[in-house]
Amino acid sequence: MGESRRPLGALFWVCLAFIVLVILAAALANFLPIPSPTAQDYAAINTGPSLHHLLGTDDLGRDLLSRIIFGARVSLVIGFGSIAIGLLIGGTLGLLAGFRGGATDAVINAGSFVILAFPPLLAIVVIVAFWGRSLWKLTLIIGIAAIPQLFRVIRASTMSYANRDFITAARAMGASTRRIIVRELLPNVAPSAISFALVGVAVVIVLEGSLAFLGLSVSLPTPSWGNIIFEGASNNNLQLNPFIALWPALAMFLLLTSLNIVGDRLREHFDVREGGL
Amino acid sequence: MEGSQPAGTPNQPVGTPTGIRNQPAGTGTEGGNGKEILRVEHLVVEYGPRRRRVHAVSDVSFLMAEGETLGLVGESGSGKSTTGRAIAHVQPPTSGHVYFDGIDLGGLSTGRLRRARTQIQMVFQDPISSLNPRRRVRDIVAEPLAIWNTGTAAQRAQRAAAMLEAVGIDPVTVGQRRPQQLSGGQCQRVSIARALMLEPRLLVCDEPVSALDVSVQAQILNLLADLKEQHGFTMLFIAHDLAVVKSISDRVAVMYLGKLCELAPADTLYDAPLHPYTAALISSVPSPDPERGPRTPLAGRTAGMAGTGPVAAALANEVPSPLHPPSGCRFRTRCAYAATLCAREEPPMRQLAPDHFVACHFPLAH
Amino acid sequence: MRSRAGWTSSRTTRHLIFPPVDQALGPMLEVDGLRTSFRTPRGVVRAVDGVSLGLDRGRTLGIVGETGSGKTMLARSIMGLLPAGGRDRLGVERSGTVRFAGHDLTGLPPAQLRQVWGTQIAMVFQDPMTALNPVVRVGRQITESLRLRMGMGRSDAKETALALLSSVGIADPGRHLRSYPHELSGGMRQRVMIAIAIACGPRLLLADEPTTGLDVTIQAQILDLLADLQRERSMAMVLVTHDLGVVAGRADETAVMYAGRIVEQAATAELFAHPLMPYSQALLAAIPRLADAAGTRPKPIPGRPPDLASLAPGCRFAPRCPYARERCREADPPLVEAGSGHRFACWYPLSLEDADTPASDLGDSQGEA
Ligand SMILES: Nc1ncnc2c1ncn2[C@@H]1O[C@H](COP(=O)(O)OP(=O)(O)OP(=O)(O)O)[C@@H](O)[C@H]1O
Ligand SMILES: Nc1ncnc2c1ncn2[C@@H]1O[C@H](COP(=O)(O)OP(=O)(O)O)[C@@H](O)[C@H]1O
Ligand code: SF4
Ligand code: SF4
Numbered sequence A: 001m002g003e004s005r006r007p008l009g010a011l012f013w014v015c016l017a018f019i020v021l022v023i024l025a026a027a028l029a030n031f032l033p034i035p036s037p038t039a040q041d042y043a044a045i046n047t048g049p050s051l052h053h054l055l056g057t058d059d060l061g062r063d064l065l066s067r068i069i070f071g072a073r074v075s076l077v078i079g080f081g082s083i084a085i086g087l088l089i090g091g092t093l094g095l096l097a098g099f100r101g102g103a104t105d106a107v108i109n110a111g112s113f114v115i116l117a118f119p120p121l122l123a124i125v126v127i128v129a130f131w132g133r134s135l136w137k138l139t140l141i142i143g144i145a146a147i148p149q150l151f152r153v154i155r156a157s158t159m160s161y162a163n164r165d166f167i168t169a170a171r172a173m174g175a176s177t178r179r180i181i182v183r184e185l186l187p188n189v190a191p192s193a194i195s196f197a198l199v200g201v202a203v204v205i206v207l208e209g210s211l212a213f214l215g216l217s218v219s220l221p222t223p224s225w226g227n228i229i230f231e232g233a234s235n236n237n238l239q240l241n242p243f244i245a246l247w248p249a250l251a252m253f254l255l256l257t258s259l260n261i262v263g264d265r266l267r268e269h270f271d272v273r274e275g276g277l
Numbered sequence B: 001m002e003g004s005q006p007a008g009t010p011n012q013p014v015g016t017p018t019g020i021r022n023q024p025a026g027t028g029t030e031g032g033n034g035k036e037i038l039r040v041e042h043l044v045v046e047y048g049p050r051r052r053r054v055h056a057v058s059d060v061s062f063l064m065a066e067g068e069t070l071g072l073v074g075e076s077g078s079g080k081s082t083t084g085r086a087i088a089h090v091q092p093p094t095s096g097h098v099y100f101d102g103i104d105l106g107g108l109s110t111g112r113l114r115r116a117r118t119q120i121q122m123v124f125q126d127p128i129s130s131l132n133p134r135r136r137v138r139d140i141v142a143e144p145l146a147i148w149n150t151g152t153a154a155q156r157a158q159r160a161a162a163m164l165e166a167v168g169i170d171p172v173t174v175g176q177r178r179p180q181q182l183s184g185g186q187c188q189r190v191s192i193a194r195a196l197m198l199e200p201r202l203l204v205c206d207e208p209v210s211a212l213d214v215s216v217q218a219q220i221l222n223l224l225a226d227l228k229e230q231h232g233f234t235m236l237f238i239a240h241d242l243a244v245v246k247s248i249s250d251r252v253a254v255m256y257l258g259k260l261c262e263l264a265p266a267d268t269l270y271d272a273p274l275h276p277y278t279a280a281l282i283s284s285v286p287s288p289d290p291e292r293g294p295r296t297p298l299a300g301r302t303a304g305m306a307g308t309g310p311v312a313a314a315l316a317n318e319v320p321s322p323l324h325p326p327s328g329c330r331f332r333t334r335c336a337y338a339a340t341l342c343a344r345e346e347p348p349m350r351q352l353a354p355d356h357f358v359a360c361h362f363p364l365a366h
Numbered sequence C: 001m002r003s004r005a006g007w008t009s010s011r012t013t014r015h016l017i018f019p020p021v022d023q024a025l026g027p028m029l030e031v032d033g034l035r036t037s038f039r040t041p042r043g044v045v046r047a048v049d050g051v052s053l054g055l056d057r058g059r060t061l062g063i064v065g066e067t068g069s070g071k072t073m074l075a076r077s078i079m080g081l082l083p084a085g086g087r088d089r090l091g092v093e094r095s096g097t098v099r100f101a102g103h104d105l106t107g108l109p110p111a112q113l114r115q116v117w118g119t120q121i122a123m124v125f126q127d128p129m130t131a132l133n134p135v136v137r138v139g140r141q142i143t144e145s146l147r148l149r150m151g152m153g154r155s156d157a158k159e160t161a162l163a164l165l166s167s168v169g170i171a172d173p174g175r176h177l178r179s180y181p182h183e184l185s186g187g188m189r190q191r192v193m194i195a196i197a198i199a200c201g202p203r204l205l206l207a208d209e210p211t212t213g214l215d216v217t218i219q220a221q222i223l224d225l226l227a228d229l230q231r232e233r234s235m236a237m238v239l240v241t242h243d244l245g246v247v248a249g250r251a252d253e254t255a256v257m258y259a260g261r262i263v264e265q266a267a268t269a270e271l272f273a274h275p276l277m278p279y280s281q282a283l284l285a286a287i288p289r290l291a292d293a294a295g296t297r298p299k300p301i302p303g304r305p306p307d308l309a310s311l312a313p314g315c316r317f318a319p320r321c322p323y324a325r326e327r328c329r330e331a332d333p334p335l336v337e338a339g340s341g342h343r344f345a346c347w348y349p350l351s352l353e354d355a356d357t358p359a360s361d362l363g364d365s366q367g368e369a
């Protein structure tokens, strides 16, 4: 009897390949044969795609491909980093609260409401404005803001398994709480959590873009996708050279779509078809 | 050992079936060897906050002898599962004690309880939800040994395979499947194999065959009986099907709304029930025996039982809510023999024959 | 094909005319060669494979069998209420005839079939929780069909609903009209299902495991209720169940299903006392009985029912049958009659004297009659 899992499909692999490509490019940016993202080529200002500058240059003569690749670094670090923080803390708390229930759950849940009580964007704006806007600070702040969301999703999913009899059986066999969470609950909760987290990464990448428009993303001239789009949309650049905003917007769109599709397909693939006696 | 009390403490609960120590607990069948293995004293389990408190189990006391099979029957919501879970200490009792082999499980530290608990294992009703959908059958069965780090991984796998073989599952082909690829009967076999890996002395089976089809049900009942002969464990067999319970049990206990009504050797209980509820339950069972003939509506007929007509009719009502159980005898709202005394005073558990216990002011005469 | 006498033409739709109960001649229900199959990726699943049966008014036919034997699909095929195609299903096909009070239901267009459902034939489903709409109050679910099918006004329908609820034994019907299904106990939900089913006075009730999952005491109440309603309204009833005990006390006749076929059918007492087909016997031996002494082990049927998508030739029970011989694996035994309405499908039926004697002569000669 074969396993009745939904095949992942070609689109999944294409999207995954794109995500991996973006990550690799961002990670290896220093070793790629591209100019520095801040180097100005006064001979080529606002040029379109050419052999020398594959995606063209901006109004200061900086290579757009290089800026997008280095900008991906910031967007990816903020996106994956903050969700990793949220997942680590929120996920652990969610598993614990969902499994233990009772007082543990009530306390942690109340804590999540405290964080949720602040409107996230406003809170981030205020904190960033006062505390500063380095890459790791942004990542940390957004990560903390993501904790309650991830906590709630994982808590709900944990609760739906916590009262099943296989958990009771594990307790009767003398398994420790840690072992039950790691061995019995985590494998069941992980697929939907990962899928939700990938969507979360996409949301954070967009959030970084929004912060850039408020001038609150990483300080210029460090490129981030948000910063580049912001620059491409200001100073009349949209009319003079639409490519400045177009390329990062396109990269962002493709990455978001890929993240969503990969998350969705993964969840479906690992979805246990229940009741198939 | 901390918390341990000698069996047969002076504060012997009123109506605790005490006869067991001196007599065979079973009735001739494989029965028990008479040595007490489990003592449940004044067990109370309640759920929920004070205002909406569910009285799931209220003051239940009984003994089990080593090697016997005790059946536990009752309608849904009567507290059978809760009793089973409290005995295995996966649900802490609100009050009362569970002594296993003379040791009060409630008095143990978390670490000791974890160890002690391995002697009591459970098999559950829902074949699907009792197995982790993400793990393979052979890993599920080897897990108990992995928890306790018994032997090497290879030794564990070998013992798991042997146990799977013993419950009639092919460890090679079926062993590498996941639960959703198995039939309900196969799932229950895997559950049983997992429960027996730690060589428990008491197996609590919570409706293990209720979700199964008739022929598979017979297979699992036979498997349990065979395994019990081989391994010699004691079994608490919970079910709502009276005929199933009769086929496997040495003694049978009847529960109603969190209380124990009657406890007797299986044959005695079914042939001469003393509690009106037991009689009503038995008369409600539709019988597939042609000699009994079609049952006339509202007048249950059971061979050799007098006066069951009003009993069956009385069960026209539904079970009262466990949030607000009736005063006195909990069965009085549906009992054909209820008198004013029944509303005022709760009937104590009495021993009316050497091994026949009943909690009723007016037990049926035969 | 169909006699035109059964039809009248109204201005909008054509109506089927059913003779009043007392005047109906012949059987209420005649099923002939009914087949229902699903085309699935694994192959064609023959859920119902050539079932023929008859049922007179006011009578009860029990249908028993293991899970997956096609009991539910038979009931739904009789009604014409087949599942729609889903993701894994490619299509459902039904053939054969179902005659109800003389009318062939298989050829009816959906609009006319819907008229028959509820008013003439009604069904009680296996799982009341999924059959009732969870977000609609019980009252609305009952009055809806009264107003739709019987053209009652709002207050008439409400009054009828109240009467129906008390007739199915629900205390305080006024309050329960306003309840949602999840607020009721399992037994009450099943009573509501029955109230909905009988609301428009059907003459045939298809009850698919109406008491599965209920406590014995509640089960006894529901079965008593069905019997009372049936007597009052001289309804015919098909009682589908896997519990032989349920059928024993309630059904006039019982049919045993195996792998999509009826393998034996007889008056209930006769079937239980003298099963002729080994599967019926095995099924009877597999259930624990109250009458047996404690510790009596039930006898399981070895093996599992066959995969309906890939059936081997010959008798479908042969792989599990202790009496199987060469012939059983080669040819499919037909359903033949052994006199007094006892039908069975087996080359070597059991008989009281000697279970091993081939009785094919009996089978063959009776089969031509
Ligand atoms: N929608 C469907 N698509 C494909 N196969 C189906 C479908 N519904 C039923 N079947 C198959 O038809 C056969 C008969 O199913 P049916 O539900 O009638 O069994 P049953 O006798 O009612 O069983 P149970 O006792 O479990 O209710 C089974 O093999 C089942 O797998
Ligand atoms: N986890 C729980 N929380 C609240 N109430 C519960 C819980 N488990 C059981 N109950 C209630 O306790 C009572 C007894 O339940 P249970 O022991 O499951 O009965 P049985 O097994 O006899 O059907 C029921 O009224 C049930 O609703
Ligand atoms: S004590 Fe009274 S109400 Fe309770 S079962 Fe006995 S006779 Fe009935
Ligand atoms: S035909 Fe043969 S295999 Fe089939 S039931 Fe009869 S004896 Fe058994």
Ligand SMILES: [Mg+2]
Pocket: B080, B081, B082, B206, B207
């Ligand atoms: Mg239970």
Ligand SMILES: [Mg+2]
Pocket: C071, C072, C073, C126, C208, C209
């Ligand atoms: Mg069915």
